[in-house]
Amino acid sequence: MLKRWLKSFYIKIFLSFLVTCILFFVGLALFWNAYFTDLFYMDKKELLAARSAEVAKLLPSVQEGTISTRELRFGIRIIARSINGSVWLVDAKGNVLNGSSERDGTVIPKTMDALFIEGLKGNTGFVAAPYKLDENAMEGFLTHYAPAQLNGQPVVIFLHVPAVEVSEALAAVRWNIVVPLLFSLLTVGIILYILSRKLAGPLQQINRAALELAAGDFSARVPVGSNDEVGQLAKSFNFMVTQLNEWEDTRQEFLANVSHELRSPLTSLRGLIIAMNDKVIPADKYGHYLKICGFEVQRLQRLVNDLLDLARIQNGMDVIRLRPLVLNEAIAETLELLSTITRERSLILEARVPDPALQLLTAELDPDRFAQVLQNLLYNAIQFTPGGGTITVELRAQSENAVILVRDTGIGMHEHELHRIWDRFYKVEHARTPCSEGTGLGLTIVKHLVSGMKGSISVTSQPGAGTEFMLAFPLIPVGR
The missing domain is CATH 1.10.287.130 (Signal transduction histidine kinase, dimerisation/phosphotransfer (DHp) domain)
Incomplete structure (x- = not known):
């Protein structure tokens, strides 16, 4: 159940955005914490660094004999009072040699060992930590350590100032940073959850509808709630x-x-x-x-x-082989083939084709498929034209197209029939004539063949006034 829940799309979206927001908020909190910590301690750090330099200046005078050890202690105490803290001189063994507190001659607290080692290595730094220098002291100090030399021996200078007030101020600032960020994160999490549900909800509906569709239910629909x-x-x-x-x-x-x-x-x-x-x-x-x-x-x-x-x-299996075809000749050949059947049915077959010597119309067509298209249209005209009627085939150039009109004076068709004549197996004669020689596929094949030869076909008709099919194919420019 848990794995399925974790695989949910909207849960993935929600967790992705939530993790991104958490990382952003954590980074923001760390940044502000570092910024305010550095801001609050800046003045004290500058003061400690300056006083540490003053202590370091006193040490060479002791080695030269200019000042005594007692005078050194007195000077260190004055410096300690100026910072309202304490100053230690610690030798390489960790003993306080001289200072402003009561720890002279004692070993430094274990909590200071890491700082002491860094100082012996020649490093300088600051540390703000909630430790005690002695049992009576308050917790929370800012400590500065720096390496020095006394009588040719390495020592470490420690300066300590109370930082309780700064620590309390920083704690208050941190709470003021963390609490709003937590509430913001909670709010953003709720908003992200709602948005992810809203985003993934339609996808879940589409998934359910697709499964219903696969099961054969074609009534499945997805509600549309937006325009995105x-x-x-x-x-x-x-x-x-x-x-x-x-x-x-x-x-x-x-x-x-x-x-x-x-x-x-x-x-x-x-x-x-x-x-x-x-x-x-x-x-x-x-x-x-x-x-x-x-x-x-x-x-x-x-x-x-x-x-x-x-x-x-x-299915695209029929390959239409296009080549230049002279329409004047192709139409004449097709009409010659159908002249016998039109005479048998007492029909007049007229051809209005330009004389090839005066106007030659050529198009890129498949000769066999074009003959099939024209024969289908003419057979339809023959079938639905009573004896004594006229069937006319006209060829003319119109703009950049060759236009072929197949017109008859037959029974015609109603408007609603014109919309269905391209459907497979549709037969107009089912309603108005007992004749049923065709299969109802002829015009469907004609439409596909005309489209395959980059042409177009349209039809107009009126009941009792006959029908006219219009074919249009792009002409090959003269001289090509």
């Missing part, structure tokens, strides 16, 4: 769920449509085969029903081929 990066992440997650839900609905619809499209011809084939096998159908009618079976097999073959074609295009 976390709020944008929540919005993006909700948008992703919506898209996944739509894709899942599309997938289910696709499977249902495929099942339906496959089931219809298979059911017809199975029924006819069983009927002929059981002799329900007379032998002289076999030829007629075998033609029906052949038609259903072709229907299945078209459906499978369209599905494979669409899958290759959507």
Whole structure:
């Protein structure tokens, strides 16, 4: 449980910021403590250093015989009174040779041993510590030690001044520093905890929603409570769920449509085969029903081929090989292939293509895929145009594009149908005509192929007035 709690994102954020704040506050406290300690002791340190120098000046006079030991003691006592403290001269064995206190001829306290050793090494320094020089003295002294020479022997000069008042003042200052810092740290800790929870809360909600989504629940959503990066992440997650839900609905619809499209011809084939096998159908009618079976097999073959074609295009497996294509000639060839079927259906097929000798329009296209696009559009026009109608294919240059219009005088489409004609398996004829020759995949394939060849396609239509598809492809500049 503890490990899981420590792995929590908001706990990591909270602890990281809290440790940073603690280190900052500790550093700040140490800085102010050092600053005020140095400030309060500064005057006394300067005074002790000056008086230590005066004592050091007296020692050569003793060696020269200018002053006696008694006069030295008297001078040291005067210096001690000037600092309201005490002065010791300590030999190399730790004995007080001369001083301003009653410790003459005694060994220095053990608490002074470390300072004494530093002095013998030739070091100078200050120490403020709560120690006692004797049983009757008060605790808390500022001590200065410095090396010197007396009669050719090393000695250490000690100057002690009471620092009780300074220590008490420093203690008060430290409390005034530490207490506000502790309250500040507590306040900052609470604020950091709240902020880290607020920051990590939406992430936890997104995690829970993602797990629900993985389990198949597409109703999972994350509440958006802000417009910052976390709020944008929540919005993006909700948008992703919506898209996944739509894709899942599309997938289910696709499977249902495929099942339906496959089931219809298979059911017809199975029924006819069983009927002929059981002799329900007379032998002289076999030829007629075998033609029906052949038609259903072709229907299945078209459906499978369209599905494979669409899958290759959507998965990027279909390689579109672009090369310069003369549209005048490509359109003329396609219209020549479809002229027979239009005559059989009593349709007028018009071509409004510029004369190649006057205007040659060339674009970077895949010849086979372009022929497939144009044939799909023309087959749709043929299917939905009654006998006697007209199908027109027009080619013209417009700005930097080659524009191809495929126009018919057929039954047309309503506005709501125009939005769905690019959907897989959608058939307009389901609602208004019994004809059902197509698979409902043709226009879906057309849209993908046109986009793959860097073109665009649009459609306009009115019920009873026909339909017009407009293709646009970038032209290759003349002389390229």
